[in-house]
Amino acid sequence: MTTIDSTAATTRAPARRRTRTPIVDADIHPVVTPDRLAAALPEPWRRRFLRFGLRGAPPPAVYPRVRHGGMRRDSHPAAGPPGSAVRPPGSDLDLMRSQLLDPYDVVAGVLIPMQGHTAGAEEPAFAAALCRAYNDVLVTDWLDPEPRLRASICIPHESPAEAVAEIERRAADPRFVQVLFPSGTFLPWSDAKYRPIYAAAAAHGLPVAIHLGGTEGHRGDGWPSFYLEQHAWYGNAVAVALTGLVAGGVLEAVPDLQVVLVEGGVSWLPSLLWGLDDAWELCRDDVPWLTRPPSEIVRERLWFTTQPIDEPPVPAHLATTWEQTGMTDRILFSSDYPHWDFDDPITALRVLPAALRRPMAAANAARLYGLTLPGGDDD
Amino acid sequence: MRLAVLPADELAPGEHRVVRVGTRSIGVFRVGDDYYALADHCPHQGGPLCRGSVAGAPVATGPSDVRLDEGHVLVACPWHGWEYDVRTGRSYQPGDAPARSLPASVEPGPPGMTPGPYTAETFEVTVEDRWVVVDTGRRPVTEETS
Amino acid sequence: MTELFDADTHVAPASFADLAGSLSPYWRDYAAGAALRADPVQASAYPPAMVDGPAPHDLASLRAAVLDAPGPGGARTGTAVLTCTTAFDVSRNHAFEAALCRAVNTWTAQTFLDHEPRARGSVAVPLGDPAAAVAEIEHRAGDPRFVQVLLPVRGHDLRWGHPVFRPVLAAAAAAGLVVTLHAWGRVGSAPTTTGFTHTYLQDYLSHGQVAQSQLVSLVAEGALGALPALRVTVAECGSSWLPPLLWRLDKEWRGIRREVPWVDRPPSRYVREQVRFTTAPIHLPRDPAELRDALDVLGAAELLLHAGDHPHRHGDGAARLLDALDPAGRAAVLHGNAAGWYRGAGAVVPHVPAPAPVRHAPEVPR
Numbered sequence: 053m054t055t056i057d058s059t060a061a062t063t064r065a066p067a068r069r070r071t072r073t074p075i076v077d078a079d080i081h082p083v084v085t086p087d088r089l090a091a092a093l094p095e096p097w098r099r100r101f102l103r104f105g106l107r108g109a110p111p112p113a114v115y116p117r118v119r120h121g122g123m124r125r126d127s128h129p130a131a132g133p134p135g136s137a138v139r140p141p142g143s144d145l146d147l148m149r150s151q152l153l154d155p156y157d158v159v160a161g162v163l164i165p166m167q168g169h170t171a172g173a174e175e176p177a178f179a180a181a182l183c184r185a186y187n188d189v190l191v192t193d194w195l196d197p198e199p200r201l202r203a204s205i206c207i208p209h210e211s212p213a214e215a216v217a218e219i220e221r222r223a224a225d226p227r228f229v230q231v232l233f234p235s236g237t238f239l240p241w242s243d244a245k246y247r248p249i250y251a252a253a254a255a256h257g258l259p260v261a262i263h264l265g266g267t268e269g270h271r272g273d274g275w276p277s278f279y280l281e282q283h284a285w286y287g288n289a290v291a292v293a294l295t296g297l298v299a300g301g302v303l304e305a306v307p308d309l310q311v312v313l314v315e316g317g318v319s320w321l322p323s324l325l326w327g328l329d330d331a332w333e334l335c336r337d338d339v340p341w342l343t344r345p346p347s348e349i350v351r352e353r354l355w356f357t358t359q360p361i362d363e364p365p366v367p368a369h370l371a372t373t374w375e376q377t378g379m380t381d382r383i384l385f386s387s388d389y390p391h392w393d394f395d396d397p398i399t400a401l402r403v404l405p406a407a408l409r410r411p412m413a414a415a416n417a418a419r420l421y422g423l424t425l426p427g428g429d430d431d
Numbered sequence: 432m433r434l435a436v437l438p439a440d441e442l443a444p445g446e447h448r449v450v451r452v453g454t455r456s457i458g459v460f461r462v463g464d465d466y467y468a469l470a471d472h473c474p475h476q477g478g479p480l481c482r483g484s485v486a487g488a489p490v491a492t493g494p495s496d497v498r499l500d501e502g503h504v505l506v507a508c509p510w511h512g513w514e515y516d517v518r519t520g521r522s523y524q525p526g527d528a529p530a531r532s533l534p535a536s537v538e539p540g541p542p543g544m545t546p547g548p549y550t551a552e553t554f555e556v557t558v559e560d561r562w563v564v565v566d567t568g569r570r571p572v573t574e575e576t577s
Numbered sequence: 578m579t580e581l582f583d584a585d586t587h588v589a590p591a592s593f594a595d596l597a598g599s600l601s602p603y604w605r606d607y608a609a610g611a612a613l614r615a616d617p618v619q620a621s622a623y624p625p626a627m628v629d630g631p632a633p634h635d636l637a638s639l640r641a642a643v644l645d646a647p648g649p650g651g652a653r654t655g656t657a658v659l660t661c662t663t664a665f666d667v668s669r670n671h672a673f674e675a676a677l678c679r680a681v682n683t684w685t686a687q688t689f690l691d692h693e694p695r696a697r698g699s700v701a702v703p704l705g706d707p708a709a710a711v712a713e714i715e716h717r718a719g720d721p722r723f724v725q726v727l728l729p730v731r732g733h734d735l736r737w738g739h740p741v742f743r744p745v746l747a748a749a750a751a752a753g754l755v756v757t758l759h760a761w762g763r764v765g766s767a768p769t770t771t772g773f774t775h776t777y778l779q780d781y782l783s784h785g786q787v788a789q790s791q792l793v794s795l796v797a798e799g800a801l802g803a804l805p806a807l808r809v810t811v812a813e814c815g816s817s818w819l820p821p822l823l824w825r826l827d828k829e830w831r832g833i834r835r836e837v838p839w840v841d842r843p844p845s846r847y848v849r850e851q852v853r854f855t856t857a858p859i860h861l862p863r864d865p866a867e868l869r870d871a872l873d874v875l876g877a878a879e880l881l882l883h884a885g886d887h888p889h890r891h892g893d894g895a896a897r898l899l900d901a902l903d904p905a906g907r908a909a910v911l912h913g914n915a916a917g918w919y920r921g922a923g924a925v926v927p928h929v930p931a932p933a934p935v936r937h938a939p940e941v942p943r
Contacts, residue, residue: 274794
């Protein structure tokens with residue numbers, strides 16, 4: 053018999069489990085530690101970063117994440133020798149392998165480096181250097197050693213010229229599969245400012261992924277007091293993004309653009325589609341560029357991720373609601389590892405009928421990202 | 432089967448530890464001078480329950496009146512934070528998903544909390560010669576079905 | 578035939594002149610000096626395309642357009658709750674807001690309630706100064722013709738559940754007044770976290786998002802729990818978004834309830850017991866089978882209150898709803914639910930709806 057100290061980190065995974073279907077995980081969060089970032093930054097940005105840090109407050113500074121600091125409690129890498137740098141969850145590839153990639157047969161995982169959400173809103177040249185450094189570290193520390201991983205391109209999203217340059221720089225590397233935007237931007241997504249970014253992504257066949265975070269300022273909805281309120285609102289944040297992209301004409305203006313809404317869930321979508329179509333009938337003169345029901349456009353251009361899976365009191369209501377989207381072939385499994393609301397690739401989707409959930413495990417994502425799945429994936 | 436899993440004095444009051452017995456992991460908790468054991472498996476999504484944090488149950492009438500009831504100790508799953516009474520395995524999150532059928536004693540919860548349907552697997556614990564003994568003989572009525 | 582209970586129909590002064598008799602000379606001069614007018618568009622909230630004319634400003638037009646006009650299925654209106662949102666987009670001058678709300682409420686009483694027994698009133702309150710809002714509620718509490726307190730869903734920097742607004746909610750609950758969160762509000766506050774929208778369409782749909790934030794706040798801050806007599810109506814913000822919100826909220830509460838331990842029941846229980854929704858607008862699928870499923874998931878027959886919402890245009894969602902409900906559900910939505918909700922009209926104790934699915938007509942017409 054062996055004992056395991058429950059309070060110490062361990063790289064040992066819980067009981068190893070096998071899936072019968074390969075998994076593509078559309079939302080994995082790596083963390084680039086400050087020392088790795090500094091090493092990748094040229095001067096004068098390294099000195100600026102080390103001596104002044106970043107301007108943007110990361111969201112936990114606004115809403116303390118009361119559950120394990122927002123992380124799976126078992127996802128902290130073992131501490132290094134005394135005096136060594138703190139190693140946060142998501143910073144250790146080996147632990148990610150043993151907790152996620154290996155036990156679940158993850159054949160491909162898409163990294164979403166959230167640090168770009170606030171770094172991308174810094175002063176243009178600094179933001180450009182930061183995002184380039186993040187992407188460089190993603191290549192050397194994650195993509196090169198682990199062929200199962202793909203990455204999202206960190207961009208200085210508030211500085212479109214620099215953002216387009218970073219997209220051009222990474223576009224030739226097929227391991228970068230999408231361009232990353234935060235849900236919190238300075239201006240609405242429909243603003244003309246951002247269109248060159250959408251156009252550059254579309255020109256390179258890269259979807260734009262919108263993920264929760266960034267520079268959010270609650271206004272008419274009022275500031276929440278609690279993390280519970282803020283976190284429950286994440287679905288609303290991406291719903292608002294979707295509405296802005298559709299109503300604001302972005303999808304019509306950039307016809308090759310595909311958009312992935314990450315970490316906002318799915319269940320809110322049918323109600324919004326009904327509302328969009330009803331409102332469009334009333335507001336045709338307000339949105340003359342929309343010449344057909346918005347739901348049709350959404351079903352051709354948007355993609356969604358599963359996490360956090362809802363657990364309705366009547367479980368069958370989940371399948372009912374997701375089928376009402378009319379686009380279950382555009383829903384991608386995501387785990388959100390290593391965050392506290394991680395969804396287990398095996399158990400999370402079990403509430404859905406097999407025929408509904410099976411394509412979400414890998415095939416839908418493979419189609420979007422152009423991935424080749426190992427043969428014999430049908431069970 | 433009765434298994435001596437660790438010397439009793441290795442746990443100070445308030446501490447807990449995960450021990451591996453064959454292929455199973457079991458969490459052993461000390462609350463004051465009492466010992467309890469739970470299966471290291473969260474009935475929600477299968478997380479390693481006993482690697483979670485342990486704290487007294489929060490009791491509140493409102494934001495300006497919150498305290499911890501140290502007599503009712505809950506372990507929070509390290510994944511989603513769903514909490515279970517370490518004495519009984521009883522959850523305090525009402526919900527409608529079916530709990531796996533596991534033997535567990537049920538006791539009144541702390542004030543202001545409504546017992547939920549989930550129950551973590553518990554084991555009887557005795558201290559013999561200052562060792563903690565877990566009785567794994569109380570097998571689940573039905574094992575998990577896949 | 579069921580008599581209608583219309584939970585939201587609009588009235589509005591045609592100009593500041595209508596309110597002059599209820600404003601002090603100082604505020605009359607203030608309004609004249611600022612060239613203020615009671616604009617029916619309300620600073621972009623109700624543009625011409627979205628209304629069938631202005632809201633009634635006198636009894637004759639209210640009777641002609643609402644009270645004496647046939648409702649759904651030809652039913653006559655037995656009771657109508659008048660909603661005046663003229664003070665919603667007032668400036669941040671809280672003293673003027675207090676004077677304006679007092680004047681609006683007096684105008685409502687004198688113009689409609691004094692002459693029309695079918696009419697009920699809404700208390701406009703100055704939320705820039707919660708103490709003044711409490712005073713206005715207490716001023717109207719003894720007048721049984723007022724049945725609700727009106728809060729703009731798009732409000733202040735803090736959400737309505739925040740303790741700073743608790744005395745307002747408590748005063749309403751103590752008086753047996755429903756608190757109604759109504760669409761629009763401070764149009765100087767952007768409806769989204771990325772700012773003002775480029776389209777009316779998005780602004781219009783944003784009320785569903787903002788209402789969700791307000792409901793989450795009322796639960797998380799403990800307002801619904803601390804005030805079990807508090808009843809909340811969500812008006813003109815939609816409702817079909819509710820089930821996914823409650824699923825998400827209930828699940829997340831399980832994991833992080835330690836942050837809000839005073840919330841000692843699943844959030845959905847508070848909402849389903851203490852919150853109702855008007856039917857204008859209601860966004861529903863067009864496919865009959867999907868429609869039945871959507872009403873089932875929502876619990877439509879328990880949660881919805883019929884609203885004609887004259888003169889606002891919201892499309893045919895409410896008609897689809899009524900067509901799909903069975904006779905008992907239709908009667909509940911058209912009359913029974915509201916009669917049990919607003920004071921003076923029947924029972925005022927919140928009932929606990931069974932989670933059982935709604936019953937539907939065997940076949941959806943058409």
